[in-house]
Amino acid sequence: xxxxxxxxxxAALCFYLVWRIVFTLPTDPLDEVAAWxxxxxxxxxxxxxxxxxxxxxxxDASAPPPSGKGGGRTVALLIPTYNEPAEVLAPTVAAxxxxxxxxxxxxxxxxxxxxxxxxxxxYGARYVRRDVHDHAKAGNIxxxxxxxxxxxxxxxxxxxxxxxxxxxxxxxxxxLSSTLGWFGDPDIALVQGPQSxxxxxxxxxDGVTGEQGLFxxxxxxxxxxxxxxxxxxxxxxxxxxxxxxEVGGVATETITEDMHTTxxxxxxxxxxxxxxxxxxxxxxxxxxxQYLLQRRRWGMGAMQILTHEKLWAAKRWMxxxxxxxxxxxxxxxxxxxxxxxxxxxxxxALVSGAQTxxxxxxxxxxxxxxxxxxxxxxxxxxxxxxxxWPTAFALRIFRIPIGIACVWWLATRRHLRFEVTxxxxxxxxxxxxxxxxxxxxALGIASLVLYCGLGLAGVIAWRATLSSTVAAGAWLLLSxxxxxxxxxxxxxxxxxxxxxxxxxxxxxxxVTVNGVDGQLIDIxxxxxxxxxxxxxxxxxxxxxxxxxxxxxxxxxxxxxxxDGDGGQTASLRVRxxxxxxxKVLSLWLFHTPPGAVPGLGHGIPAIASVARAPxxxxx
Numbered sequence: 001x002x003x004x005x006x007x008x009x010x011a012a013l014c015f016y017l018v019w020r021i022v023f024t025l026p027t028d029p030l031d032e033v034a035a036w037x038x039x040x041x042x043x044x045x046x047x048x049x050x051x052x053x054x055x056x057x058x059x060d061a062s063a064p065p066p067s068g069k070g071g072g073r074t075v076a077l078l079i080p081t082y083n084e085p086a087e088v089l090a091p092t093v094a095a096x097x098x099x100x101x102x103x104x105x106x107x108x109x110x111x112x113x114x115x116x117x118x119x120x121x122x123y124g125a126r127y128v129r130r131d132v133h134d135h136a137k138a139g140n141i142x143x144x145x146x147x148x149x150x151x152x153x154x155x156x157x158x159x160x161x162x163x164x165x166x167x168x169x170x171x172x173x174x175x176l177s178s179t180l181g182w183f184g185d186p187d188i189a190l191v192q193g194p195q196s197x198x199x200x201x202x203x204x205x206d207g208v209t210g211e212q213g214l215f216x217x218x219x220x221x222x223x224x225x226x227x228x229x230x231x232x233x234x235x236x237x238x239x240x241x242x243x244x245x246e247v248g249g250v251a252t253e254t255i256t257e258d259m260h261t262t263x264x265x266x267x268x269x270x271x272x273x274x275x276x277x278x279x280x281x282x283x284x285x286x287x288x289x290q291y292l293l294q295r296r297r298w299g300m301g302a303m304q305i306l307t308h309e310k311l312w313a314a315k316r317w318m319x320x321x322x323x324x325x326x327x328x329x330x331x332x333x334x335x336x337x338x339x340x341x342x343x344x345x346x347x348x349a350l351v352s353g354a355q356t357x358x359x360x361x362x363x364x365x366x367x368x369x370x371x372x373x374x375x376x377x378x379x380x381x382x383x384x385x386x387x388x389w390p391t392a393f394a395l396r397i398f399r400i401p402i403g404i405a406c407v408w409w410l411a412t413r414r415h416l417r418f419e420v421t422x423x424x425x426x427x428x429x430x431x432x433x434x435x436x437x438x439x440x441x442a443l444g445i446a447s448l449v450l451y452c453g454l455g456l457a458g459v460i461a462w463r464a465t466l467s468s469t470v471a472a473g474a475w476l477l478l479s480x481x482x483x484x485x486x487x488x489x490x491x492x493x494x495x496x497x498x499x500x501x502x503x504x505x506x507x508x509x510x511v512t513v514n515g516v517d518g519q520l521i522d523i524x525x526x527x528x529x530x531x532x533x534x535x536x537x538x539x540x541x542x543x544x545x546x547x548x549x550x551x552x553x554x555x556x557x558x559x560x561x562x563d564g565d566g567g568q569t570a571s572l573r574v575r576x577x578x579x580x581x582x583k584v585l586s587l588w589l590f591h592t593p594p595g596a597v598p599g600l601g602h603g604i605p606a607i608a609s610v611a612r613a614p615x616x617x618x619x
Contacts, residue, residue, distance in 0.1 A: 005381025006053030012374035013046050019367060024359040024471075034354035038471065041345050044338060049379070051324065056382055059221040064181035064191075064275065071180060073160040075103040075238075076148065079125075080140045081167040082110045087502035087526045088283065088423045090119060090579065091170045091586035097123045098591060099176050103163075108140045115577065122579035136418035137234070138250040138257035145241070145249055159241055166235035168423050169195070169282035170590045172605065179238055179275050189243035189270035190262065192230040193279040194220070198607045199503040202284035203291045203495050204395060206388035210284060211395060214386040220274045227319035230274035231262035231326075235282065243270050253308055255418045256301025263309055263326065267317050281590065281607060283423055287497055288432035288490045292398055294421045299333035299402045300409045304416065306330040336403020339396060343441055343479050346472035347448055353463025357471035364467065368474050390485055397486030401435045426497035432490040442487065445480050502526040505589075505609040509597050512546045513537065513570070520547070523606070525586045527555065527573030535568045543572050549593035553581040 017039065025035045077096050081089055089107075096105045105125040109116045110133050120127040130143045141164065152158040161183060165171060175193075182191045194216035197205075204211035223230055232239070234257075244250065244261075246268055251260035262272060285291040305311070311330060315323045349356050357364055380387055409416065452469065455462025464472075489495065504524035511520045511530055518532040528545060537543055539560050546552040555572035562568060574581040588596065589607040597606050 001381045002384055003053075003057055003382075005378040006049070006056065007378070009375045009378030009382060010046065010049045010053055012371050012378065013043075013049060016367065016371040017043050017046070020357070024357045024364070024467075026355045026358050028355065031355040034349055034352070035356040038345060038349060038356040041341060045375075048328075049375075051328070053382060055321070055324070056218055056222045058225070059218055059384070060224075062224065064179065064273075065184050071184060073180065073183060074157050075101070075161045075163060075176060075180070076144075076159045077103055077105045077163040077165065077171075077176070078108055078141060078144055079105065079165050079167050080108045080110065080137050081116065082136075082420050084167050084423045085501045086115065086119065086576075086582065087524070089116065089167045090582040091525045091590060092165060092167050093119060093123050093125050094583040094586045095170045095172075095590050096165065097125055098587065099171060099173065101176060101180070103176060104159075106144055108144055110136075110140050118577070119579050123583065135252040135257075136255070136420075138252045138261075142249040142252070145244060148241070149245075161238055162241055162244075163238045164235060165280060166282060169235045169280040170198075170586070170607075171280045172278065173591055173603075174277070175236075175279045176238075178277055178279065182273055182275065183238075183240060185271070187269075187271045188273055189240045189265045190230065190232055190272040191238045191275050192220070192233055192272065193236040193275045193277065195233060195236050196278045196281050197284040198281040198505075198605075199283050199286060200505075201494060202286050203288055203489075204284060204391070206391035208388050209386050211391070212284075214383055217276075217386050218384050221276050223321075223325065224274050224276075225321065228321040228325060229266075229272035231272065232258040234258040236280045240270075243268075246270075254301050254304035255297055255416050256305060259302070259326075260305050260308070263305065266322060281605065283503065285421060287495055288398075290421055291395075292401065292435070293419055295398060296402050296405050297419055297421075299406045300416055302330040302333045303406045303409050307410070307413075333399075333406050334403050336399035336401070337407060338403075339400050340403070342475060343445065346475040346479075347444070349472040350448065350452060350464055350469065350476070353468075355465050355468045357467045359467055359471070361466050361470040364470050365474065368471075372478075391489075393482045394485035394489040397438060397482055398435075400441070401437050404437065429496050429498065431493060431496045434487060434490055438483065438486065438490075441479075442483050445476065445483065448476065449480070500524075503607075505607060507597060507606050507609050509548055509606075511548070513543050513572075515544075521569070523585065523589065525574075525582060525589060527558070527571065528585075529569065529571050531563070531567060531569050533565075533567045535562060535566065537568055537570050543570070545572060547584070547588050548596040550584055550588045550596070553584045554578070555581060 020039050020042065026032055077099070079092055079096060093105065093107055106128050107116060107120050107125050108128050112129055117127045128144055128147065130140070135142070148159045161180065163176060179191050179193065182188050195212060197210060202210065209217060220230055243265055247261065247264040251257045251264060254260045265272065285294050311327045318326070376389060452473065454460045456469070502524035504522050506522045507520055509520045511518050513530055513532055514536055516532055516534060516536050518530045521529040521531055537557060537560050539557065541557055542554050543557055544552050545555050556575050558571040558573050560568055560570045574585065590605045592600065592604070592606040594602055600606060
């Protein structure tokens with residue numbers, strides 16, 4: 001049905017445009033100009049729909065050859081970090097050190113924190129810092145590559161492959177063993193895996209796969225085709241060191257070093273592949289501010305790449321498919337300007353009184369509604385159901401400030417600083433703030449609706465015909481709905497800042513606390529909540545917790561409350577600097593032992609529980 005959906009969506013828009021041109025255009029010259037402007041605006045999605053139908057026609061993915069014990073390649077797993085708390089970094093390092101086949105885990109600390117050095121020593125990872133903190137993540141990785149090169153020249157074993165994980169992306173047990181086989185092909189420089197997230201309820205979480213589900217589950221899979229290939233997404237990836245050295249290391253000219261590095265690899269003739277298997281679990285932006293900061297950085301970085309690589313003239317060294325993917329992928333970030341015109345053009349048509357349609361209002365409304373519904377129906381199937389329309393429309397409003405920021409950079413070409421997406425706790429719990437442009441648009445639409453109402457009621461002069469009012473009003477109503485959805489999501493208590501450093505999930509499993517059998521209620525990498533049938537814990541002190549199939553750990557009692565049945569509910573947390581306890585909880589959550597959680601399938605981590613733990617308490 002995916003291919004049928006793509007054809008239906010494109011055909012519906014074509015039918016609508018033909019109907020508009022043949023049957024609804026006015027004959028007056030000035031009105032005809034306004035009407036054609038409206039039709040051109042309505043036709044803008046058509047090229048993208050056709051291209052998406054063609055490029056997403058087939059998303060079948062192939063598996064790599066088995067890698068054996070790593071194929072004799074030396075692997076170093078790099079974890080760049082800057083200012084993230086222990087609850088974010090510790091599970092990634094602990095899980096990385098447990099991976100097979102044999103490898104080294106390097107923690108690249110740009111924050112010069114002594115506790116990170118202690119953590120690395122406890123887990124068996126290598127701690128790396130640098131004196132000059134330039135070029136953010138790209139500079140951090142390049143410093144590690146330079147260190148590898150110097151050590152190899154001094155007689156150490158040369159590193160063949162680097163794996164890269166953002167410090168919040170916790171690798172699953174098969175991260176290396178499932179992907180190293182790709183490098184049996186000497187032309188492959190990059191293997192990119194999907195980025196999946198464990199903090200359900202994040203700002204872009206749509207209850208399906210999150211906003212990035214469409215990108216990784218459809219778009220990236222479709223790129224595993226001749227003349228195409230994945231681009232580096234910064235994390236959950238492996239790169240051939242030889243290829244990186246050939247292009248001068250990780251790109252530092254832009255703030256989207258991953259995509260820019262991929263272009264350099266392609267220019268030199270290297271291949272890239274996408275491995276469609278969940279290999280790690282990370283943290284998605286949890287608040288509107290985090291989401292906007294991250295996407296704005298991606299957007300302005302794309303503008304830097306567009307101009308630096310002159311992508312509009314890159315066809316001479318790129319395949320048609322890659323040329324289309326990269327050019328349109330960068331220009332996509334300007335879509336917010338198109339969204340802005342979706343507000344302005346209908347508004348100008350109404351205020352000016354120009355006649356943009358001669359169709360009967362009921363006929364226009366029916367054709368518009370049927371066409372729009374067919375487009376949504378078809379597009380969702382083309383996207384393999386990896387989209388939830390109310391969430392997609394709510395998030396679309398953010399493309400306006402992002403698009404404006406991109407245009408601002410194109411006009412000024414000012415130096416951009418890499419801004420790290422914040423992870424961890426906030427000082428207080430606060431709802432999201434509305435971007436100023438959103439407030440301006442909301443006020444403008446409200447004023448226009450009032451103006452239209454007064455005009456149609458005859459209170460003030462109204463020059464637009466009823467047909468034109470309906471034609472423009474349909475788009476304004478849609479715009480108003482998008483704004484309403486966006487405002488509701490931004491201001492929702494669900495997406496307010498949190499005082500927690502660690503995401504916790506509701507998991508039911510048998511545990512023992514101080515030798516007493518109990519039941520796990522929820523858990524994070526920083527602590528647990530348990531229920532005990534008898535009151536054995538004092539309100540303060542230490543408690544010995546044993547999770548199923550895991551070694552015992554000493555935790556600190558935070559809160560104990562009595563139950564009506566004579567039992568207790570207790571909140572326990574990891575003591576600061578207790579790296580062993582962090583490791584035990586982290587591995588139990590992400591490398592969950594078979595049989596540890598009733599009903600949990602083999603190989604599925606406990607952190608993947610979709611139930612969110614209730615309550616505002618911090619851990």
